[in-house]
Amino acid sequence: MAGKPAIVLENITKIYHMGETRVIALKGINLTVQEGEMVAIMGPSGSGKSTLLNILGCLDRPTGGTYYLGGEDVSRLNKNQLALVRNKKIGFVFQSFNLLGRFPVLANVQLPLVYAGVGKKEMEERAKEALDWVGMSRYVHHYPGQLSGGQQQRVAIARALVNDPSIILADEPTGALDSRTSIEIISVIQRLNMEKGITVVMVTHEKDIALYCRRLVNMRDGCILSDAPVENPGNASDDLAAIPEEMGVPA
Amino acid sequence: MNFLHNLEVALNGLRANKMRSFLTMLGIIIGVAAVIIMISLGQGASKRITSQIASMGSNLLLVFPGAGQGPVRGASGNVNSLTLEDAEAIAGLSMVAHVAPELPASGTLSYGSQTWTARVVGTTPEMQVIKDWPVSAGSFFSGDDVRSAAMVAVLGKTVVDNLFLPGTNPVGSTIRINKLPFTVVGVLSAKGASMGGQDQDDVVYIPVSAAQKRLLGVNHVGLINVQAETPESMAFVQSSIESLLRERHRLTGSSSDDFSVRNLTSVLEAAENTTAIMTLLLASVAAVSLLVGGIGTMNIMLVSVTERTREIGLRMAVGATESNIRNQFLVEALVLCLIGGVMGIFVGIAGSRVISKAFGWPAYVTLSSILLSAGFSAAVGIFFGYYPARRAAGLDPIEALRFER
Numbered sequence: 001m002a003g004k005p006a007i008v009l010e011n012i013t014k015i016y017h018m019g020e021t022r023v024i025a026l027k028g029i030n031l032t033v034q035e036g037e038m039v040a041i042m043g044p045s046g047s048g049k050s051t052l053l054n055i056l057g058c059l060d061r062p063t064g065g066t067y068y069l070g071g072e073d074v075s076r077l078n079k080n081q082l083a084l085v086r087n088k089k090i091g092f093v094f095q096s097f098n099l100l101g102r103f104p105v106l107a108n109v110q111l112p113l114v115y116a117g118v119g120k121k122e123m124e125e126r127a128k129e130a131l132d133w134v135g136m137s138r139y140v141h142h143y144p145g146q147l148s149g150g151q152q153q154r155v156a157i158a159r160a161l162v163n164d165p166s167i168i169l170a171d172e173p174t175g176a177l178d179s180r181t182s183i184e185i186i187s188v189i190q191r192l193n194m195e196k197g198i199t200v201v202m203v204t205h206e207k208d209i210a211l212y213c214r215r216l217v218n219m220r221d222g223c224i225l226s227d228a229p230v231e232n233p234g235n236a237s238d239d240l241a242a243i244p245e246e247m248g249v250p251a
Numbered sequence: 252m253n254f255l256h257n258l259e260v261a262l263n264g265l266r267a268n269k270m271r272s273f274l275t276m277l278g279i280i281i282g283v284a285a286v287i288i289m290i291s292l293g294q295g296a297s298k299r300i301t302s303q304i305a306s307m308g309s310n311l312l313l314v315f316p317g318a319g320q321g322p323v324r325g326a327s328g329n330v331n332s333l334t335l336e337d338a339e340a341i342a343g344l345s346m347v348a349h350v351a352p353e354l355p356a357s358g359t360l361s362y363g364s365q366t367w368t369a370r371v372v373g374t375t376p377e378m379q380v381i382k383d384w385p386v387s388a389g390s391f392f393s394g395d396d397v398r399s400a401a402m403v404a405v406l407g408k409t410v411v412d413n414l415f416l417p418g419t420n421p422v423g424s425t426i427r428i429n430k431l432p433f434t435v436v437g438v439l440s441a442k443g444a445s446m447g448g449q450d451q452d453d454v455v456y457i458p459v460s461a462a463q464k465r466l467l468g469v470n471h472v473g474l475i476n477v478q479a480e481t482p483e484s485m486a487f488v489q490s491s492i493e494s495l496l497r498e499r500h501r502l503t504g505s506s507s508d509d510f511s512v513r514n515l516t517s518v519l520e521a522a523e524n525t526t527a528i529m530t531l532l533l534a535s536v537a538a539v540s541l542l543v544g545g546i547g548t549m550n551i552m553l554v555s556v557t558e559r560t561r562e563i564g565l566r567m568a569v570g571a572t573e574s575n576i577r578n579q580f581l582v583e584a585l586v587l588c589l590i591g592g593v594m595g596i597f598v599g600i601a602g603s604r605v606i607s608k609a610f611g612w613p614a615y616v617t618l619s620s621i622l623l624s625a626g627f628s629a630a631v632g633i634f635f636g637y638y639p640a641r642r643a644a645g646l647d648p649i650e651a652l653r654f655e656r
Contacts, residue, residue, distance in 0.1 A: 059648045080572045087570020098565045115570040
């Protein structure tokens with residue numbers, strides 16, 4: 001696991017002010033994620049894992065500490081600079097997919113490229129390529145509402161990888177899916193990590209999902225409780241082959 | 252690129268809520284149409300006044316006998332202070348182009364067994380030049396006819412229609428005015444109604460000398476038309492007429508004028524100003540409805556921002572900056588208002604035509620009123636779209652992504 005660090009967090013704190021009360025969400029987090037790692041973050045609600053993911057995703061700025069993303073200090077950037085960093089370096093996968101129902105699959109996948117200022121033709125090519133990679137090229141002109149949950153999440157993954165990010169942040173990516181479809185999606189994310197070498201940080205509260213990652217970070221009360229490699233991480237593709245095909249769920 | 256994307260998103264959003272979009276646009280449509288209709292009616296009224304000024308004769312000053320300052324003609328009617336010699340003296344002043352005295356007399360006209368009552372006006376050939384009034388047959392009487400007090404007459408179209416059978420040429424025939432025989436030498440072309448609704452064609456012009464000596468037996472004239480050479484010289488001409496007449500009438504010191512000089516063009520110009528003010532008022536009221544339409548737009552845009560909070564959050568997460576989001580909603584408001592504006596222009600043009608036909612009011616749809624209302628609706632779009640757009644842009648991406656409907 002030698003390589004350059006993709007993410008370096010140094011003593012990251014996050015304090016929310018709610019009227020008179022101060023809520024300390026993160027109490028000095030130190031974490032380094034190397035390029036190409038696949039990390040799961042677990043913890044009960046209120047443990048600060050969502051706050052941490054928001055800071056990792058440059059959606060929020062830490063109150064204190066320094067965050068290096070790909071060697072660049074991003075903890076003091078302004079809103080516009082953060083938007084640029086999100087656009088160029090980060091791909092998001094959400095629990096509820098967050099696809100725009102009014103637009104067809106292709107337009108959904110193109111969205112990050114719109115804000116990257118990519119030309120129309122190249123946009124279409126790259127979006128189709130990404131959809132092909134997640135096995136959704138047949139559904140280019142479908143609308144999200146016409147797809148199953150698993151298919152929608154595949155489209156969302158295509159959207160996350162279309163602008164070649166260096167890290168992908170997944171917030172409970174399997175939270176809205178049944179167990180077989182969950183493993184399907186995990187297998188796509190594992191392929192993303194292994195074939196494309198993209199660093200993956202995934203928040204989940206399902207232990208069996210977390211065990212597909214190679215490193216597991218446990219959080220509680222704004223601190224990292226444990227941080228250890230996973231012994232024999234699961235291979236989702238193999239597990240999928242072992243589960244009998246269910247009715248009506250396309251592979 | 253981004254603008255095209257915004258346009259696409261805006262049109263997509265409008266299509267997704269057709270009824271809502273249409274109702275929102277309706278406010279703009281009504282506002283724009285109302286502005287256009289009001290301005291075109293105002294323009295119609297002012298054009299009508301302008302054409303009346305032209306038909307009355309340009310740069311025209313009227314010299315009335317009597318000291319009456321008021322506009323009521325009858326108030327000064329029984330003072331016989333103006334004479335033909337006054338008129339000739341005025342003609343000698345500088346910057347005066349033409350002078351035509353007028354002596355009105357009402358008369359009973361007859362030709363064969365037909366009779367008709369019309370205004371009979373004694374004047375000089377210059378009257379035709381001042382009124383810029385061509386003849387349709389024969390010619391106007393000459394200066395020689397005036398000098399010899401010839402018994403000749405020039406008829407207006409209405410008089411001809413009422414005395415003569417259709418198709419006959421009256422020139423050369425003899426009609427009787429108050430039983431005296433006059434030979435018809437010319438027929439004037441049709442001129443239509445004046446501003447007061449009076450039929451200008453219901454008139455007979457005869458030499459002023461004939462009216463004085465043969466018809467009425469008087470020495471004065473009713474009024475004197477004076478045409479100045481240029482609009483700018485009218486004030487100068489007016490004051491030179493005043494000093495000339497005071498001298499001729501031997502008025503000294505504090506004795507008041509026994510005549511009055513009036514600038515009818517300025518009266519009509521005042522009427523034109525009144526019309527312009529009315530137009531402005533009506534257009535302002537119409538603009539208020541456009542404003543209300545704009546508030547409706549703002550309301551719908553706020554709803555739209557709330558509905559699409561998650562979408563905004565997602566767009567921010569994938570790299571949209573605040574200005575990207577703001578422009579997206581601004582374009583949407585602008586598209587809404589511009590589509591409404593274009594539809595309003597068509598409704599306004601159609602509405603002006605309908606009102607013009609139904610009530611017989613002149614209406615002129617001008618390019619400027621179209622541009623004005625189109626610009627106004629765009630301004631409404633930007634103004635009322637800005638606040639919702641800024642609100643969208645100011646959303647926190649984390650909150651927005653977590654937003655539950």
